[in-house]
Amino acid sequence: xSSNVRVRFAPSxxxxxxxxxxxxxxxxxxFARHTGGTFILRIEDTDxxxxxxxxxxxxxxxxxxxxxxxxxxxxxxGNHGPYFxxxxxxxxxxxFNKLKDAGHLYEEENGSWRFKSLRKVVxxxxxxxxxxxxxxxxxxxxPDITIRRPDGGWIFHFVNVVDDxxxxxxxxxxxxDHLSNTPKHVELxxxxxxxxxxxxxxxxxxxxxxxxxxxxxxxxxxxxxxEQGYAPEAVVNFLCLLGWSPxxxxxxxxxxxxxxxxxxxxxxxxxxxxxxxxxxWMNVQYLLHMSLERFTQLARPFIDRAAIPYKNDAELTxxxxxxxxxxxxxxxVPDRISFFFTEDYAYEDExxxxxxxVPGALDKLTALAAAxxxxxxxxxxxxxxxxxxxxxxxxxxxxxxxxxSRIAVSGRSVGPSLYHMxxxxxxxxxxxxxxxxxxxxx
RNA sequence: GACCCUAUCGUCCAGUGGCCUAGGACACCGCCCUUUCACGGCGGUGACACGAGUUCGAAUCUCGUUAGGGUCGCCA
Numbered sequence: 307x308s309s310n311v312r313v314r315f316a317p318s319x320x321x322x323x324x325x326x327x328x329x330x331x332x333x334x335x336x337f338a339r340h341t342g343g344t345f346i347l348r349i350e351d352t353d354x355x356x357x358x359x360x361x362x363x364x365x366x367x368x369x370x371x372x373x374x375x376x377x378x379x380x381x382x383x384g385n386h387g388p389y390f391x392x393x394x395x396x397x398x399x400x401x402f403n404k405l406k407d408a409g410h411l412y413e414e415e416n417g418s419w420r421f422k423s424l425r426k427v428v429x430x431x432x433x434x435x436x437x438x439x440x441x442x443x444x445x446x447x448x449p450d451i452t453i454r455r456p457d458g459g460w461i462f463h464f465v466n467v468v469d470d471x472x473x474x475x476x477x478x479x480x481x482x483d484h485l486s487n488t489p490k491h492v493e494l495x496x497x498x499x500x501x502x503x504x505x506x507x508x509x510x511x512x513x514x515x516x517x518x519x520x521x522x523x524x525x526x527x528x529x530x531x532x533e534q535g536y537a538p539e540a541v542v543n544f545l546c547l548l549g550w551s552p553x554x555x556x557x558x559x560x561x562x563x564x565x566x567x568x569x570x571x572x573x574x575x576x577x578x579x580x581x582x583x584x585x586x587w588m589n590v591q592y593l594l595h596m597s598l599e600r601f602t603q604l605a606r607p608f609i610d611r612a613a614i615p616y617k618n619d620a621e622l623t624x625x626x627x628x629x630x631x632x633x634x635x636x637x638x639v640p641d642r643i644s645f646f647f648t649e650d651y652a653y654e655d656e657x658x659x660x661x662x663x664v665p666g667a668l669d670k671l672t673a674l675a676a677a678x679x680x681x682x683x684x685x686x687x688x689x690x691x692x693x694x695x696x697x698x699x700x701x702x703x704x705x706x707x708x709x710x711s712r713i714a715v716s717g718r719s720v721g722p723s724l725y726h727m728x729x730x731x732x733x734x735x736x737x738x739x740x741x742x743x744x745x746x747x748x
Numbered sequence: 749g750a751c752c753c754u755a756u757c758g759u760c761c762a763g764u765g766g767c768c769u770a771g772g773a774c775a776c777c778g779c780c781c782u783u784u785c786a787c788g789g790c791g792g793u794g795a796c797a798c799g800a801g802u803u804c805g806a807a808u809c810u811c812g813u814u815a816g817g818g819u820c821g822c823c824a
Contacts, residue, residue, distance in 0.1 A: 316824085352823095448820080457822085459822075461821090463824095509753085555761085555762065584760060633786095723783080
């Protein structure tokens with residue numbers, strides 16, 4: 307399916323990619339993918355003083371991580387480039403002269419240029435907000451906008467409109483903070499003699515307490531989700547449901563389902579508060595239900611960064627398979643698996659007190675090690691049978707073996723399923739670790 | 749302050765005049781499952797901002813008030 311829909315995400319590289327910006331990008335992307343249109347990335351770097359390389363890179367990284375691929379833009383090219391505003395000087399000059407010749411501009415004493423408002427009532431139908439009217443007739447309420455700096459630099463309102471014309475945008479989907487700017491833009495389109503694109507102003511994202519979400523707020527930077535080990539598909543799913551709803555009473559939708567269902571008409575008009583806890587829950591759901599292959603792929607950078615000394619992928623995968631269901635964020639993985647790969651694992655104080663430093667615990671472990679050593683098969687079921695059999699034969703409770711042996715083989719009181727953990731460790735290492743522990747705490 | 753947008757559980761959504769004694773999810777509180785921790789299951793607390801209308805009937809329509817957000821830059 308293809309269509310003539312053309313939408314863009316036009317960030318300014320002045321900081322980190324914000325979740326609000328990411329959601330704007332996401333809604334544009336979804337609209338393009340739903341309609342079979344084209345999604346364009348345009349970098350609005352007109353403010354030389356504030357733009358940075360790092361910020362530009364953060365935009366690429368964030369979009370790539372979220373899976374929001376663009377059809378035209380940096381690295382991709384396209385027939386409407388360049389896609390950096392800093393490289394479009396000649397185009398702006400052309401439009402500037404056009405406006406100037408038509409008498410729409412005037413120069414200030416300091417050398418900046420302003421656009422003379424048409425001083426009429428501006429009306430437009432916003433795809434999200436509905437019919438909107440602004441009475442622009444009063445210059446005190448709506449002063450003429452500046453479009454060019456004394457140094458020749460261009461101002462957002464002007465270049466944004468020029469590029470949207472030149473790049474053939476059919477829809478402008480952006481944050482509601484631009485709604486009040488829109489009548490100015492509509493006037494620019496009119497002065498240029500070009501019909502304006504359709505507008506869709508999506509509500510802003512607020513903090514839990516209703517305040518505006520700013521860069522410093524928790525959960526604000528997309529980079530934070532990458533570092534903490536959220537699954538990108540979970541963050542995407544969460545963001546989709548923030549201000550838009552497929553009208554079904556469920557929460558988990560894969561991206562294909564969302565693309566099928568997405569439409570601008572069902573975007574909420576109300577600003578949404580960002581609930582990090584729900585995002586976290588959604589991430590847990592994704593981690594729990596994704597394939598082991600996907601989990602391994604997502605966890606690997608964290609494991610490598612922590613320099614976990616696994617021998618080969620088979621060994622690593624076997625371990626990941628049993629910690630996957632407990633993992634809530636990928637950045638926990640190195641800690642959750644570290645004890646599998648060293649005999650020099652640390653013992654957790656509280657667990658040692660409760661499970662090992664109790665009368666008889668070490669003797670019971672010794673008996674358990676002997677029983678394990680004598681066992682023929684080493685499957686979770688067999689291990690469980692051996693453990694419970696040992697307990698029963700001696701008149702002990704199962705948990706009198708379970709808790710001490712968990713501490714003995716892992717150093718911890720919490721972790722994966724005990725029998726699966728022992729299976730992955732193997733019989734020899736399990737027995738050796740139990741005996742080593744007995745010696746250590748004698 | 750002016751202009752614009754908005755207003756359902758603490759939060760995210762459902763609800764577009766009767767199906768609502770308002771539904772789902774997160775969080776929270778019980779109970780159950782269980783070798784730990786989770787997961788899961790069951791149940792519970794909890795909302796139509798307020799006031800006038802319109803209508804036989806309003807969470808749903810209109811107006812006002814209040815509240816929140818946005819814009820008013822030589823930032824985007």
